[in-house]
Amino acid sequence: MKSRIIALSAILILLLATSSGVANPGGKGDSNRDYTCGGSCHGDPSLSSDSTAIINVEMKSTAYSSTTTEVSVSISDLDTSDNGLVGIFLLGSKNGNDDNPEDHGWTIIQDPNGGSSNYVEVVSSENQVTVSWVLLAPEDLGVKEIYVSIHHGSYYNHNNKAFIGETDAFTVNIEPIPENYPTLADGWTSPEERISGDSSTITVRTVNTESLMVYWRLSGESQSHQATVEMVSEQEWEVSLPATLGDTRIEYQMVATMGDFSNRMPWLSMGTSEPYFDGT
Numbered sequence: 001m002k003s004r005i006i007a008l009s010a011i012l013i014l015l016l017a018t019s020s021g022v023a024n025p026g027g028k029g030d031s032n033r034d035y036t037c038g039g040s041c042h043g044d045p046s047l048s049s050d051s052t053a054i055i056n057v058e059m060k061s062t063a064y065s066s067t068t069t070e071v072s073v074s075i076s077d078l079d080t081s082d083n084g085l086v087g088i089f090l091l092g093s094k095n096g097n098d099d100n101p102e103d104h105g106w107t108i109i110q111d112p113n114g115g116s117s118n119y120v121e122v123v124s125s126e127n128q129v130t131v132s133w134v135l136l137a138p139e140d141l142g143v144k145e146i147y148v149s150i151h152h153g154s155y156y157n158h159n160n161k162a163f164i165g166e167t168d169a170f171t172v173n174i175e176p177i178p179e180n181y182p183t184l185a186d187g188w189t190s191p192e193e194r195i196s197g198d199s200s201t202i203t204v205r206t207v208n209t210e211s212l213m214v215y216w217r218l219s220g221e222s223q224s225h226q227a228t229v230e231m232v233s234e235q236e237w238e239v240s241l242p243a244t245l246g247d248t249r250i251e252y253q254m255v256a257t258m259g260d261f262s263n264r265m266p267w268l269s270m271g272t273s274e275p276y277f278d279g280t
Helices: 002-017
Strands: 048-050 054-058 062-064 068-076 085-091 107-110 119-123 129-136 142-152 162-166 170-175 193-195 202-207 211-218 228-233 236-240 250-258 261-264 268-273
Touching: 054 142, 068 085, 068 142, 085 129, 107 268, 119 129, 202 211, 211 228, 211 236
Parallel strands: 048 162, 062 170, 193 268
Antiparallel strands: 054 068, 068 129, 085 119, 085 142, 107 129, 142 162, 142 170, 202 236, 211 250, 228 236, 250 261, 250 268
16 A cells, blocks of 8 residues: 555656646647647757657649648657657648648548547557548649658656657649549538447538449458448438447548549548437
Protein backbone atom coordinates (compact mmCIF):
# COMPACT_ATOMS: atom_id res chain seq x y z
CA MET A 1 0.00 0.00 0.00
CA LYS A 2 2.84 2.34 0.92
CA SER A 3 4.55 1.69 -2.43
CA ARG A 4 1.30 2.51 -4.25
CA ILE A 5 1.04 5.84 -2.40
CA ILE A 6 4.65 6.66 -3.26
CA ALA A 7 4.05 5.78 -6.91
CA LEU A 8 0.89 7.88 -7.08
CA SER A 9 2.68 10.78 -5.41
CA ALA A 10 5.46 10.56 -7.98
CA ILE A 11 2.96 10.62 -10.82
CA LEU A 12 1.20 13.64 -9.30
CA ILE A 13 4.50 15.50 -8.97
CA LEU A 14 5.27 14.78 -12.62
CA LEU A 15 1.86 16.04 -13.70
CA LEU A 16 2.25 19.23 -11.71
CA ALA A 17 5.76 19.77 -13.00
CA THR A 18 4.74 19.38 -16.64
CA SER A 19 2.52 22.04 -18.12
CA SER A 20 1.20 22.50 -21.62
CA GLY A 21 4.80 23.22 -22.45
CA VAL A 22 5.86 19.57 -22.65
CA ALA A 23 4.80 16.44 -24.42
CA ASN A 24 1.34 15.07 -23.65
CA PRO A 25 1.85 11.30 -23.29
CA GLY A 26 -1.88 10.62 -23.36
CA GLY A 27 -2.48 12.79 -26.41
CA LYS A 28 -4.97 15.60 -26.95
CA GLY A 29 -7.36 13.96 -29.40
CA ASP A 30 -8.19 14.70 -33.03
CA SER A 31 -9.12 18.30 -33.82
CA ASN A 32 -8.53 21.23 -36.16
CA ARG A 33 -5.31 23.00 -35.21
CA ASP A 34 -2.82 25.51 -36.54
CA TYR A 35 0.86 24.83 -36.95
CA THR A 36 1.60 26.83 -33.80
CA CYS A 37 0.11 24.00 -31.77
CA GLY A 38 3.22 22.06 -32.66
CA GLY A 39 4.96 24.50 -30.33
CA SER A 40 2.18 25.71 -28.07
CA CYS A 41 1.14 22.16 -27.21
CA HIS A 42 4.67 21.72 -25.91
CA GLY A 43 5.53 25.28 -24.93
CA ASP A 44 9.12 26.21 -24.17
CA PRO A 45 11.30 25.39 -27.20
CA SER A 46 13.96 24.13 -24.79
CA LEU A 47 11.60 21.28 -24.00
CA SER A 48 11.37 20.23 -27.66
CA SER A 49 13.80 18.38 -29.91
CA ASP A 50 13.94 17.47 -33.58
CA SER A 51 12.41 14.12 -34.42
CA THR A 52 14.65 11.64 -36.23
CA ALA A 53 11.62 10.15 -37.99
CA ILE A 54 11.47 10.14 -41.79
CA ILE A 55 8.27 11.67 -43.24
CA ASN A 56 7.26 10.87 -46.81
CA VAL A 57 4.28 12.56 -48.50
CA GLU A 58 2.67 11.19 -51.65
CA MET A 59 0.10 13.21 -53.57
CA LYS A 60 -0.66 13.94 -57.19
CA SER A 61 1.11 17.11 -58.28
CA THR A 62 -1.96 18.28 -60.20
CA ALA A 63 -5.65 18.21 -59.36
CA TYR A 64 -8.77 19.49 -61.02
CA SER A 65 -10.53 22.24 -59.12
CA SER A 66 -13.28 20.91 -56.81
CA THR A 67 -12.36 17.23 -57.27
CA THR A 68 -11.14 14.66 -54.77
CA THR A 69 -7.48 13.91 -54.21
CA GLU A 70 -5.60 11.86 -51.63
CA VAL A 71 -2.64 12.74 -49.42
CA SER A 72 -0.73 9.69 -48.20
CA VAL A 73 1.72 10.17 -45.33
CA SER A 74 4.27 7.49 -44.40
CA ILE A 75 6.41 7.94 -41.28
CA SER A 76 9.28 5.59 -40.46
CA ASP A 77 12.14 5.32 -37.95
CA LEU A 78 9.87 6.53 -35.17
CA ASP A 79 11.09 6.43 -31.58
CA THR A 80 7.95 6.90 -29.53
CA SER A 81 6.90 6.54 -25.92
CA ASP A 82 5.42 3.30 -24.58
CA ASN A 83 1.96 4.00 -25.99
CA GLY A 84 3.33 4.55 -29.51
CA LEU A 85 1.19 7.67 -29.94
CA VAL A 86 2.01 10.06 -32.80
CA GLY A 87 0.29 13.39 -33.53
CA ILE A 88 0.14 14.29 -37.23
CA PHE A 89 -0.77 17.69 -38.68
CA LEU A 90 -1.90 18.24 -42.28
CA LEU A 91 -1.29 21.92 -43.04
CA GLY A 92 -1.85 24.45 -45.80
CA SER A 93 0.82 26.79 -44.42
CA LYS A 94 3.19 27.17 -41.48
CA ASN A 95 2.38 30.78 -40.63
CA GLY A 96 1.23 30.14 -37.09
CA ASN A 97 -2.40 30.97 -37.86
CA ASP A 98 -4.94 29.91 -40.51
CA ASP A 99 -2.79 26.85 -41.26
CA ASN A 100 -5.61 24.35 -41.69
CA PRO A 101 -5.86 23.26 -45.36
CA GLU A 102 -9.48 24.41 -45.23
CA ASP A 103 -8.19 27.96 -44.64
CA HIS A 104 -6.59 27.65 -48.08
CA GLY A 105 -9.62 26.40 -49.97
CA TRP A 106 -9.33 22.65 -49.43
CA THR A 107 -12.16 20.61 -47.92
CA ILE A 108 -11.27 17.65 -45.72
CA ILE A 109 -13.59 14.87 -46.87
CA GLN A 110 -12.07 12.39 -44.44
CA ASP A 111 -9.08 12.19 -42.12
CA PRO A 112 -7.17 8.98 -41.26
CA ASN A 113 -9.44 8.24 -38.29
CA GLY A 114 -12.68 8.71 -40.22
CA GLY A 115 -13.41 12.29 -39.15
CA SER A 116 -12.66 15.59 -40.86
CA SER A 117 -9.81 17.03 -38.79
CA ASN A 118 -6.43 18.29 -39.94
CA TYR A 119 -4.76 16.95 -36.77
CA VAL A 120 -5.05 13.28 -35.81
CA GLU A 121 -3.44 10.99 -33.29
CA VAL A 122 -2.54 7.45 -34.29
CA VAL A 123 -0.60 4.57 -32.75
CA SER A 124 2.56 3.47 -34.52
CA SER A 125 3.30 -0.15 -35.33
CA GLU A 126 6.89 -1.36 -35.52
CA ASN A 127 8.13 2.25 -35.44
CA GLN A 128 6.16 3.32 -38.49
CA VAL A 129 2.81 4.81 -39.48
CA THR A 130 0.97 5.19 -42.79
CA VAL A 131 -2.14 7.37 -42.95
CA SER A 132 -4.08 9.29 -45.58
CA TRP A 133 -6.43 12.24 -45.93
CA VAL A 134 -9.01 12.58 -48.70
CA LEU A 135 -9.46 16.20 -49.78
CA LEU A 136 -11.63 18.18 -52.15
CA ALA A 137 -9.36 20.49 -54.13
CA PRO A 138 -9.87 24.28 -53.91
CA GLU A 139 -11.97 26.17 -56.43
CA ASP A 140 -9.18 28.74 -56.87
CA LEU A 141 -6.68 27.86 -59.58
CA GLY A 142 -2.92 27.97 -59.25
CA VAL A 143 -0.27 26.49 -56.99
CA LYS A 144 -1.21 25.38 -53.48
CA GLU A 145 1.07 24.01 -50.79
CA ILE A 146 0.62 21.10 -48.39
CA TYR A 147 2.81 20.44 -45.34
CA VAL A 148 2.95 17.67 -42.76
CA SER A 149 4.19 18.08 -39.20
CA ILE A 150 4.44 15.46 -36.46
CA HIS A 151 5.08 15.37 -32.73
CA HIS A 152 5.61 12.46 -30.38
CA GLY A 153 7.32 11.36 -27.19
CA SER A 154 10.22 8.95 -26.84
CA TYR A 155 10.93 5.82 -24.83
CA TYR A 156 14.10 7.36 -23.36
CA ASN A 157 12.59 10.72 -22.52
CA HIS A 158 13.17 11.54 -18.87
CA ASN A 159 12.52 15.26 -19.45
CA ASN A 160 9.20 14.54 -21.17
CA LYS A 161 10.33 16.40 -24.28
CA ALA A 162 8.27 16.70 -27.43
CA PHE A 163 9.98 15.50 -30.60
CA ILE A 164 8.86 17.49 -33.62
CA GLY A 165 9.31 16.84 -37.34
CA GLU A 166 8.03 18.62 -40.42
CA THR A 167 8.23 18.51 -44.19
CA ASP A 168 8.98 21.09 -46.82
CA ALA A 169 6.09 22.26 -48.98
CA PHE A 170 4.51 19.75 -51.34
CA THR A 171 3.17 21.82 -54.24
CA VAL A 172 -0.05 21.00 -56.06
CA ASN A 173 -1.15 22.77 -59.22
CA ILE A 174 -4.93 23.27 -59.24
CA GLU A 175 -6.16 23.17 -62.83
CA PRO A 176 -9.56 24.13 -64.30
CA ILE A 177 -12.09 21.36 -64.04
CA PRO A 178 -13.32 20.22 -67.47
CA GLU A 179 -16.87 21.19 -68.29
CA ASN A 180 -19.39 18.62 -67.00
CA TYR A 181 -16.71 16.69 -65.06
CA PRO A 182 -18.42 14.51 -62.39
CA THR A 183 -17.38 15.04 -58.77
CA LEU A 184 -18.68 15.41 -55.22
CA ALA A 185 -20.73 18.40 -54.15
CA ASP A 186 -18.88 21.06 -52.18
CA GLY A 187 -19.40 20.56 -48.46
CA TRP A 188 -20.14 16.83 -48.58
CA THR A 189 -18.12 14.76 -46.10
CA SER A 190 -18.08 11.06 -45.39
CA PRO A 191 -19.98 9.82 -42.31
CA GLU A 192 -17.53 8.99 -39.53
CA GLU A 193 -19.34 5.93 -38.19
CA ARG A 194 -22.58 3.97 -37.95
CA ILE A 195 -24.09 2.18 -34.97
CA SER A 196 -23.35 -1.54 -34.79
CA GLY A 197 -25.95 -3.45 -36.81
CA ASP A 198 -27.24 -0.33 -38.59
CA SER A 199 -27.88 -0.97 -42.28
CA SER A 200 -29.42 2.40 -43.13
CA THR A 201 -28.21 4.06 -46.32
CA ILE A 202 -25.70 6.89 -46.57
CA THR A 203 -26.45 9.94 -48.68
CA VAL A 204 -23.98 11.17 -51.29
CA ARG A 205 -24.32 14.52 -53.08
CA THR A 206 -22.64 15.09 -56.43
CA VAL A 207 -22.42 17.52 -59.34
CA ASN A 208 -22.40 16.72 -63.07
CA THR A 209 -23.06 13.03 -62.39
CA GLU A 210 -25.39 10.89 -64.46
CA SER A 211 -24.32 7.57 -62.93
CA LEU A 212 -22.74 6.65 -59.59
CA MET A 213 -21.24 3.26 -58.80
CA VAL A 214 -20.00 2.36 -55.32
CA TYR A 215 -17.78 -0.53 -54.28
CA TRP A 216 -17.23 -1.68 -50.70
CA ARG A 217 -14.93 -3.96 -48.72
CA LEU A 218 -14.18 -4.61 -45.09
CA SER A 219 -10.96 -3.11 -43.78
CA GLY A 220 -8.10 -5.48 -44.58
CA GLU A 221 -9.88 -7.17 -47.48
CA SER A 222 -8.59 -6.95 -51.04
CA GLN A 223 -11.75 -8.06 -52.84
CA SER A 224 -14.45 -5.43 -53.29
CA HIS A 225 -18.20 -5.79 -53.83
CA GLN A 226 -20.66 -3.57 -55.66
CA ALA A 227 -23.18 -1.69 -53.53
CA THR A 228 -26.75 -0.83 -54.42
CA VAL A 229 -27.10 2.85 -55.35
CA GLU A 230 -30.35 4.73 -55.93
CA MET A 231 -30.79 8.30 -57.17
CA VAL A 232 -33.38 9.85 -54.85
CA SER A 233 -33.31 13.39 -56.26
CA GLU A 234 -31.26 15.55 -58.60
CA GLN A 235 -27.57 14.81 -57.84
CA GLU A 236 -28.45 13.05 -54.58
CA TRP A 237 -27.88 9.33 -54.09
CA GLU A 238 -28.57 6.75 -51.40
CA VAL A 239 -25.95 4.03 -51.05
CA SER A 240 -26.72 0.72 -49.32
CA LEU A 241 -23.74 -0.69 -47.43
CA PRO A 242 -23.99 -3.82 -45.26
CA ALA A 243 -24.27 -3.42 -41.50
CA THR A 244 -21.10 -3.92 -39.48
CA LEU A 245 -20.56 -5.18 -35.93
CA GLY A 246 -18.02 -4.62 -33.17
CA ASP A 247 -15.12 -2.39 -34.16
CA THR A 248 -15.25 -3.26 -37.87
CA ARG A 249 -14.45 -0.56 -40.43
CA ILE A 250 -16.06 -0.67 -43.86
CA GLU A 251 -14.39 1.00 -46.82
CA TYR A 252 -16.08 2.26 -49.96
CA GLN A 253 -15.06 3.81 -53.26
CA MET A 254 -17.22 5.89 -55.57
CA VAL A 255 -17.01 6.10 -59.36
CA ALA A 256 -18.96 9.02 -60.84
CA THR A 257 -19.56 9.23 -64.57
CA MET A 258 -20.86 11.80 -67.02
CA GLY A 259 -20.61 11.10 -70.73
CA ASP A 260 -17.02 10.15 -71.53
CA PHE A 261 -15.78 11.22 -68.07
CA SER A 262 -15.28 8.64 -65.32
CA ASN A 263 -14.02 9.86 -61.94
CA ARG A 264 -12.76 7.04 -59.68
CA MET A 265 -12.32 8.58 -56.24
CA PRO A 266 -10.08 7.56 -53.31
CA TRP A 267 -11.30 4.92 -50.87
CA LEU A 268 -13.20 6.23 -47.84
CA SER A 269 -13.97 4.39 -44.61
CA MET A 270 -16.62 4.32 -41.91
CA GLY A 271 -16.28 2.97 -38.38
CA THR A 272 -18.72 1.10 -36.14
CA SER A 273 -19.89 2.37 -32.76
CA GLU A 274 -21.72 0.60 -29.96
CA PRO A 275 -25.48 1.18 -29.65
CA TYR A 276 -26.45 4.00 -27.31
CA PHE A 277 -28.64 3.05 -24.37
CA ASP A 278 -30.38 5.72 -22.33
CA GLY A 279 -30.59 4.40 -18.80
CA THR A 280 -32.65 7.29 -17.48
